Amino acid sequence: MRLELGRRVKEELSGGVAKSFVAEITRFHRVQASTMFHEAANYVKATLHNIGLKDARIEQFTSDGETKYWTWTTPIGWEVKHAELNLIKPKEKLIVRYKDTPTSLHTHSKGTPVEGVTAELIDVGEGTKPKHYEGKDINGKLVLASGRAKRVHEEAVYKHGAIGVITDTLTHEIEDIRESLDIPDAHAYQSIWPTKEELDKVSFGFSLSKRQGSHLRAMLREGERVVLNAKVDARLFPSKLDVVTATIQGNLKPDEEIFLIAHLCHPRPSANDNASGSGLLIEIARTIKTLIDSGKIKQPARTIRFLWVPETFGTIAYLYHHKDKVSKLIAGINLDMVGQNQEICKSTLNLDKTPDSNPSFLNDYIFNLLERSVGEFDHKTAFGPGSTFRYTITPFSGGSDHAEFNDSTFNVPCVMLLQWPDLYYHSSMDSIDKVSEDSLKRVGWIATVAVLTLASATSEDAIIMANLTRIGGLTRIQEAVKKAIADLHKIINGAPEELAKKLSEIAFNLKNKIEHIMWREKQAIKSVKRIGSTVELNIITQYTKDIEQKCQLELKRFNEILTTMAKTAGITFPIQSQELEVVKQARKYVPSRLFKGPLSTDALKKAIGEEQIEWLEETSKKDKEFRKKTYEIINFMNGKRSIYDIAKAVSAEYSETNPDYVMKFIQLLEKANFISIQRSN
Template identity: 30%
Template sequence: MKANWIVLAGTLVLASACSVLMGQEKEDRTLLSQQQMTAIINEVSGERAMHHVQELVPYQFVRPTSEYQSHFREAEAMARMAKEYGFSNVAIEDYPTGQTWQPTVGELWTSSPKNSKIYDIHDIPESLASTNANGDISGDLVSVGQGAAADFAGKDVKGKFVLSLAPSGLAAIYGRAAAAGAIGVVGISAIGAGDRAVDYPNAVVWTTVVAQPNTAAWAVSPKVARELETMLNRGQKVTMRSITKSEQVPNKQEIVHAEIPGDGSTTQEVAIGGHLFESYIKQGANDDSSGCALTLEIGRAYLKLIAEGKLPRPKRTINFQWVQEISGTNAWFNAHPDKQKVIIGDLNFDMEALRLSQSRSFWILQRTPDTFPSYINDIAQSPMEYIAEVSRERVRYRATGYGASQPVESPNGSTDAFYIKVDKHYGSSDHVTYMQHGIPAVMFITWPDMWYHSSQDTPDKQDPTQYKRAAAVGTASLMALASGTDEMAARILSENIGRGLARMGESHTKGLGYMADATDAASLTDGYKEARIAVLHQAEVEKGVVTSASVLWTNADSGKQKTSAFLPLIDQRATELLSEVKAAYQLQALQRGVPAAEPVMTAQEKEAANLMVEGVARPGGLGGPGGGGGGGQRGAAPTGPQLPQEMNAEFAILLGKHKTALEIRDFLSGEFTPLPLADLMAVLHARETAGTVKLTVKAETPAKTGKAGKRASK
């Protein structure tokens, strides 16, 4: 009886566990089977990824000039490990780009009030901002406060060093100081300000300054800057001494490339990677040796699971790219123009595996911008949410015991929660470069990063558990992207359709909020207009997402036929949501005792609807699909009126889309929050005056129905 009872009890427990797993199978689904996800979770190793990053940047160092004559240590390490793991076609590619400077000696001292070495670049490589500086120079220190032009007024800085605590960056302050005859600048950087300066006062943030002969620029920590300022405030004479030596060396783009080959059934390929370099002076365990270490582990695990028969061999060849950020990706595409034609998607990993609780961070998926709607976002979001769900304790499953249903943790890692966030597009990494080549791409990134671009971006801040979780997400995403089967194409399309409905619901909720927040009849009518714009905008984005998925079918024409069938259904969704928006408008009007009049176009809107906007090409171009950095284009910032910073990257792209001013305004309002038309027109007219935008009145055409008619009748 006792033995039989034990058997029966065990059977009941097993049945209960299976019941829970069956429930989770429905809820915690991804594009892969649960069996495949479990195989991935079991194989990916946070420890191996940590080992990779420790091979790449065990500590920050002054690069010997000999590396410029051969290969950099990081490139050789990546290539060696990729070969050992069984990657194919592993190669280090070099593309010469002229000459650059590499510091070999750098010391910053105070000669008075006491003789003390503050920094040596062999201790803190980031401290020397002017990497082209040469000389042994000394001078008294003068504080210029925030370093603005007014702060220099009345101060004799000729032949002296200036101290600035401005978080606006050293380059501008150095320019003012050098123009006034100063021989050196000592200051902090913007990224080292704010909470980071309080929590990590000893961090020195990497920055670069092109110095004139016999001058130098030094980046110091907030603590050192305050100590120097305190001495000056006490009336002490502070004398600085800078000893620097830099050598000119041959510059290059160095790229490590490796592959997991497809089965030969398709010419399509995919890409994954991170930037191995971000300037050769600055090194960072998190930014971005971590992305390279992680994607190397993703490839290793994928190859092993294929060999064991736990995952199918991909049909699409996978390109692993470990590059100099942005410029290296461009160099590779320039050298391999055929790749732009065959790569259909890219997964970019930039800054991974920080200890999230220690850095107060989230692991974030940055989606493609609305100007580049794509199927690829949902490929990445699906396993990301799965790993987050199975990694947390869910009280509704506690009948079988407390804890996560499928813990994703490493032996030497933390048990931190897996804080994730799916966010809007932000640029400033290699995913933008892929989009500028017409290839959809997403970025995974950890933010905030308390040690970003600083002397404290070292491996001890990283967490094998977060590496393991990110590797599980990356491997699952990569398998779905590289699969190449019609079955997976249909699954991805279904994911796009389902998640697209949720995104349309979010735009609907946003629009309803505009009306709920109205304070009078005029703002209620404006809220109604903005609600319609939000819904219509998202509907167009979702149609773009579905259309983009056609490339996933083995027969592209068949894919177009299959995806196009859903476009009118999305329009139907939008029509239904607009009906709800109208009903909510009428309810809000009734509650306020005002008429629910249908809005009409204002004179300003009519004028904007008739004004074509074209960007004028200039050095650096207008961006292209996917835009530039998160804050707009690289290079000199435009002067005059500005849009909200989060809109600038999309605005730069829209300038090349042959749209009217009103269409640009509605697009930005739909993607973000309502943008006053007057604000946009002020920016457009200012840029027209500057010669970067051309505004032309449309030729009159007969009235027509359709999208424009919808906008006019609101």
């Protein structure tokens, strides 16, 4: 039956039809809470009605720059009709127009007088910190900056009196993969994101290409007086967040839901991010409806829900207004940036797992489908599959709509399918020609087979998925040991004193890692009870015992290696080191959350102040994974784990983490009244 399901989905689901839906969505300038987003939402709703999903509707939630859903302040509404930037001196020239390049206007820009504003341009470098403005008079002038528009706007306009902001750099640059110089004619998607209390201060901004910015900077370096005229016809107003939702009702357990979600937002065209996920989601809905109506597949036992949201804000608002539904959400898949032509965009399809704080069978099941898709879509050769399609599985990264569901106050397992990196991400060059019908069909097949299987999953399916998780867990145990062995090879010829220290560190880290893996994998196996509540307990018990025994065996074998190395080198092992004071303190205290949902970065920054924001930014430069770790530091707070336990958990999940960083971050949260801390017994 499952093989038959895969074949029927493959035959019905069309990458070409999906791409046509994607192309239609790219016509809309889909900024959250804007009139243009509402037009896109209406298009999705009408299309769903046309394919037979008659319950498709738009749910609206207040979004006015003031209303909060948990820690998230909603964006202000926005509408833009026209914008252009002209060079006046040293010569007259049109630089850019909104109608030609929508991403050239910073979203949430405020309107100017009809004649526009004319002002001198001043280069402020990055423009995100007070030091960038020292010795510069920018009051009433335009600034040219390479930093993020929101931060530049806060410094230049709110604090130093600039009349507007010009930026010329890509956001999210990746060295040697995605830099402004790689696509010098691209205009980055940049936003101001003002709150209601900032409406009197907010101004406008333009995003130029690196080439255009370089020309302006060259004039300034040569001593030219550069004068620009900016015209913006736009308004900011109290609005609504539009969430499009539709269902295929279950016939046995209609209250339980398997869901697919895609964010509908971002400026025109934003083809891969995320018209691709939104367009594919329409095609998945059409495919399932067609297969059911034709009698080729049965009505699912559980309800399948489809959601098109303004990224993060829409998901938060939906969960906030449907608190009663959370316990009935069984599992979900987030489709974000799934359509890339991999060769053009330099992309790989990533399965972004659930975080370790929310262990789930879903990870191994979806990855198994991803691996199966190679056999479904690629020719075989004498040497194996002739596939050039790249895919991988990655630790939880967040940054999209699966993060909200996986938050520890909800614990709904949701994975993300995402193509990353993408050379054209958040730029004017993220256009329909970068979208691949093949990618859409592959991802569509994976997601459709997954939701149909989960929606009708029985206890037998649960056992199969538990076994997939068991096998994956056994492999992950071995991978952890292999990495530790690789670390041993790096130090094998070290000086005795240094060798003893390193052996002890490696032994400690592996023990922590294996203990964490054992806990995570056992919980993931047990999580199949979400889809098979009557699954045989003795089978689940045996699978978890397999994990325990494997962990114990691998640790024993590894310690034998360490003992042999120490004996050969004539050193004492393990050595007893003095425990750091921060570790002693971390053992004593247990933090507990006082808020629901993932923590808004803006709420955190507003609560902790500039100096601590600077610390967070500097810490994130030293520890590249610290942003992801902060999500998990919060998620692991359950009123039982000590700060030390939490630090060990994030170290095991990602990489070794400085306990000082964890301690300070938790202290910041306590000071901001986001958490409470109790002394452990």
